[in-house]
Amino acid sequence: MSVGAAPRPRAGAVVVASWRRALNEVLRVRGALLPATIAPVIFMLGMTGQFSRLTDLEGFPTDSYLAWIVPLSCLQGAGFAGAATGSNLARDIEQGLFDRLLVAPVPRAVLLLGPILGAVTRCLVPATAVLAVGLLLGAEFTGGVLGVLALYGASIGFCAAAALWGIFLALTFRTQQAGPLMQQGVFLAVFLSTAYTPEALLRGWLAGAARYNPVTHVLELSRQATVSGLEPSLANTLPGVAALVGLILVLGGLALFGLWRIGR
Amino acid sequence: MSLAPGSPPAVEAHALVREYKGGIRAVDGLDLQVAAGEIYGFLGPNGAGKTTVVRILTTLLRPTSGDALVGGRSVVRDGDAVRRLIGVALQEAAIDPLMTGRELLRMQGALHGLRSKQARERGQNLLERVGLTEAGDRRVGGYSGGMRRRLDLALALVHRPQVLFLDEPTTGLDPTSRAALWREVRALNDEGTTVFLTTQYLEEAEQLADRVGIIARGRLVVEGSPTALKAQVGPPTIHVELADAEGAQRARSALRGLGALEPAGAGGDIHVQLRTTAGKAAIAPVIRALDEHGVQVESVEVQMPSLDDVFMAVTGATLEGASSNDGSPSSGDHVGEAVPASRAPEATTAR
Ligand SMILES: Nc1ncnc2c1ncn2[C@@H]1O[C@H](COP(=O)(O)OP(=O)(O)O)[C@@H](O)[C@H]1O
Ligand SMILES: [Mg+2]
Numbered sequence: 001m002s003v004g005a006a007p008r009p010r011a012g013a014v015v016v017a018s019w020r021r022a023l024n025e026v027l028r029v030r031g032a033l034l035p036a037t038i039a040p041v042i043f044m045l046g047m048t049g050q051f052s053r054l055t056d057l058e059g060f061p062t063d064s065y066l067a068w069i070v071p072l073s074c075l076q077g078a079g080f081a082g083a084a085t086g087s088n089l090a091r092d093i094e095q096g097l098f099d100r101l102l103v104a105p106v107p108r109a110v111l112l113l114g115p116i117l118g119a120v121t122r123c124l125v126p127a128t129a130v131l132a133v134g135l136l137l138g139a140e141f142t143g144g145v146l147g148v149l150a151l152y153g154a155s156i157g158f159c160a161a162a163a164l165w166g167i168f169l170a171l172t173f174r175t176q177q178a179g180p181l182m183q184q185g186v187f188l189a190v191f192l193s194t195a196y197t198p199e200a201l202l203r204g205w206l207a208g209a210a211r212y213n214p215v216t217h218v219l220e221l222s223r224q225a226t227v228s229g230l231e232p233s234l235a236n237t238l239p240g241v242a243a244l245v246g247l248i249l250v251l252g253g254l255a256l257f258g259l260w261r262i263g264r
Numbered sequence: 265m266s267l268a269p270g271s272p273p274a275v276e277a278h279a280l281v282r283e284y285k286g287g288i289r290a291v292d293g294l295d296l297q298v299a300a301g302e303i304y305g306f307l308g309p310n311g312a313g314k315t316t317v318v319r320i321l322t323t324l325l326r327p328t329s330g331d332a333l334v335g336g337r338s339v340v341r342d343g344d345a346v347r348r349l350i351g352v353a354l355q356e357a358a359i360d361p362l363m364t365g366r367e368l369l370r371m372q373g374a375l376h377g378l379r380s381k382q383a384r385e386r387g388q389n390l391l392e393r394v395g396l397t398e399a400g401d402r403r404v405g406g407y408s409g410g411m412r413r414r415l416d417l418a419l420a421l422v423h424r425p426q427v428l429f430l431d432e433p434t435t436g437l438d439p440t441s442r443a444a445l446w447r448e449v450r451a452l453n454d455e456g457t458t459v460f461l462t463t464q465y466l467e468e469a470e471q472l473a474d475r476v477g478i479i480a481r482g483r484l485v486v487e488g489s490p491t492a493l494k495a496q497v498g499p500p501t502i503h504v505e506l507a508d509a510e511g512a513q514r515a516r517s518a519l520r521g522l523g524a525l526e527p528a529g530a531g532g533d534i535h536v537q538l539r540t541t542a543g544k545a546a547i548a549p550v551i552r553a554l555d556e557h558g559v560q561v562e563s564v565e566v567q568m569p570s571l572d573d574v575f576m577a578v579t580g581a582t583l584e585g586a587s588s589n590d591g592s593p594s595s596g597d598h599v600g601e602a603v604p605a606s607r608a609p610e611a612t613t614a615r
Contacts, residue, residue: 007377007378008348008377009374009375009376009377010374010377013374013380014374014375016374017370017374021360021362021363021371024360024362025362028362029362095356096354096355096356096358097358097359097360099324099352099354100352100354100358100359100372102323102324103322103323103324103347103352104347104372104376105344105347105348105376105377107344263319263324263325
C-alpha cells in the first residue's frame with residue numbers, strides 16, 4: 001500500500017462539516033431550541049407589558065414600546081445563541097473532542113468557522129420568532145425591506161461577536177463552568193446600552209456607558225426595522241456596521257489568541 | 265532494533281521536557297527513536313508521563329524544551345506537516361455522541377482532505393474493517409466501550425497515516441475486544457504503518473511491541489526488544505516447591521551444581537529457586553537431582569523473567585498497579601545483581 005502525506009484538506013469542506021455538526025446541537029437534541037426561542041419572546045412580552053407607557057416621555061422616538069423592544073429581543077436571542085457556541089466548545093474541550101480536530105492538518109482558525117456559522121444559523125430561529133410575535137402583537141415594519149435586512153444583519157453580526165466571546169472564554173477556561181460568564185457578558189453588553197430607553201433619557205454613568213458601548217450602535221442599526229423615528233439610512237447604518245466590525249475584530253483577535261495558547 | 269538504511273526514524277525525541285503549570289515535570293529529558301515500520305510499546309505506570317509524551321508528539325502540547333521529529337518534521341516548528349503524517353487515537357476515545365459512526369468517518373475524511381466520494385468509500389471500508397458495518401448508522405452515544413474504541417481507531421486511519429499513535433488503546437476493554445484490537449494493530453503494522461502505542465499492560469507490550477521503552481517519572485529508564493530486555497534481567501528461574509520444609513537443606517545442596525541458587529526467602533523453607541540459562545531444559549535434571557537426594561517435591565515451575573522484572577530491576581518498584589508517585593524502594597535482600605525473578609511466590613514478594 002502506498003503511504004504518503006495525506007492530501008491537504010480543503011477549508012470549505014471542513015467548514016461545512018463542522019457547521020453541520022454544530023447544527024446537530026439543535027436538530028438532534030430534542031427541545032434544545034425551545035428555551036433559546038421562548039426566553040427572548042417572554043422577555044419581550046414582559047418588558048412591553050411593564051414599560052409600554054415609557055414612550056410618553058419626551059425624547060422617545062416612537063410611541064410603541066413594543067416596536068422599541070422587538071429589535072432588542074432579537075439581538076438578545078441572537079447573542080445567547082452565539083454564546084452557546086462557547087459552552088459547546090468548552091464541552092468539546094473537556095471531553096477531548098476538540099483534540100480530534102486539533103490533530104487534523106487544518107489551520108486552527110478554520111476549525112472555529114463552522115461552529116460560528118452554526119450559531120449564526122441557529123440564531124435565525126429566535127430572531128424570527130421574536131419578530132413574528134412582535135408583528136402579531138402590532139409592531140410594524142416601519143423600515144420596510146431595508147429595515148428587516150438591517151435587523152437580521154445586526155442579529156447575525158451580534159451572534160457572531162457573542163460566539164467569538166464565548167470561544168475566547170472556552171479556550172481560556174476549558175471548562176463548561178465558564179458558561180454563565182459567556183451568557184452574562186452578552187447580557188451586560190446589551191444592558192449597558194440604549195436597550196430600554198434612548199440615550200437622551202439615560203442619566204449619569206449609564207448614559208456614558210451607553211454612549212461608548214458599541215452595542216448601542218448595533219441596536220440603532222437593528223431598530224431601523226420597527227422604530228418609526230429611525231428610518232433606514234446610511235447615517236443610522238454605518239455606526240452599527242462599524243461597531244460590529246470592531247467587535248468582531250477585537251473578539252476574533254481574542255479567540256485567535258486563545259487558539260494560539262493551546263498546548264503552551 | 266534496526267533502522268532501515270536510508271529511511272529516517274519515524275519518531276525521534278531529543279531531550280524532551282514538559283513542565284506543567286505548578287512545576288510538575290511530567291516529561292523530564294526524554295530521548296527516544298522509533299524506526300519506520302516498527303511497533304513501539306511505551307510502557308509505564310499511571311502518571312509516568314505517557315500521555316504527555318503522546319500529546320507532544322502529536323502536536324497537541326508544546327514541549328517546555330527539547331524537540332521531537334515525526335517523519336523527520338519538527339513537532340514544534342512544522343506542526344502542520346506532522347499532522348499530515350499521523351493518525352491519533354487518544355486515551356478517552358472522545359467521539360460526538362450525536363453523530364453516527366458513518367457521519368464521523370465522513371467528517372474525519374473532510375478534516376484530512378478526502379473528497380466526499382473518497383471519504384464515503386473509505387468510511388465504508390473502515391466500518392467493515394473494525395466490524396461496525398451494522399452499527400455504522402447508529403448514533404455513537406449508544407455504542408459500547410469496545411465499539412467506541414474500534415470506531416476511534418477507524419477514525420485515526422481515515423487518511424492512511426504513516427505513523428499511528430495509540431494512547432492506552434485497550435485500557436478498560438474486555439479480553440475479547442482487546443484481542444481484536446491487537447489483531448488490528450498487527451495487521452496495520454504489516455501494511456507498513458509505524459505504531460507508537462502506550463500501555464500500562466505488560467502483556468500488551470510483550471505481545472505487540474517490536475521494541476519497548478519503559479518510562480517512569482518522565483524518564484525513559486530502559487529500552488529494547490522484550491526478549492532482549494528480559495534477557496538483560498537474567499536467566500529464567502526454576503521454582504521448586506517442596507512437600508515439607510525438612511527437605512530444604514538437602515534440596516539446596518542437590519541443586520547447587522545446576523545453577524545459581526536464590527537466597528532462601530523469608531516466607532518459609534518450602535520454596536527453593538534456581539536461576540539457570542537452561543530454562544525448561546533444566547527441569548528434568550532438577551527433578552532427578554532432587555530425587556537422588558530423596559527430596560519430596562510438590563511442584564516445579566519455570567518462570568521466565570517478565571517485563572515487570574525489568575521494570576523492577578531499573579526502578580525498584582513493580583509496574584502493575586504501581587503509580588509513579590508511590591516510589592517505594594525495594595527491600596534490601598534482592599537489590600544489586602540479583603533481581604527477583606518472580607512475582608508469584610509469597611516468599612519473595614513479602615515486601
Ligand atoms: N494538564 C495537566 N496539568 C498538570 N499536571 C498534569 C497535567 N496532565 C498531566 N499532569 C501530570 O503529569 C504527570 C504525567 O501525566 P500523564 O502524562 O497523564 O501520565 P500517564 O499518561 O503515563 O498516566 C502526572 O503526574 C500528572 O498528574
Ligand atoms: Mg495516560
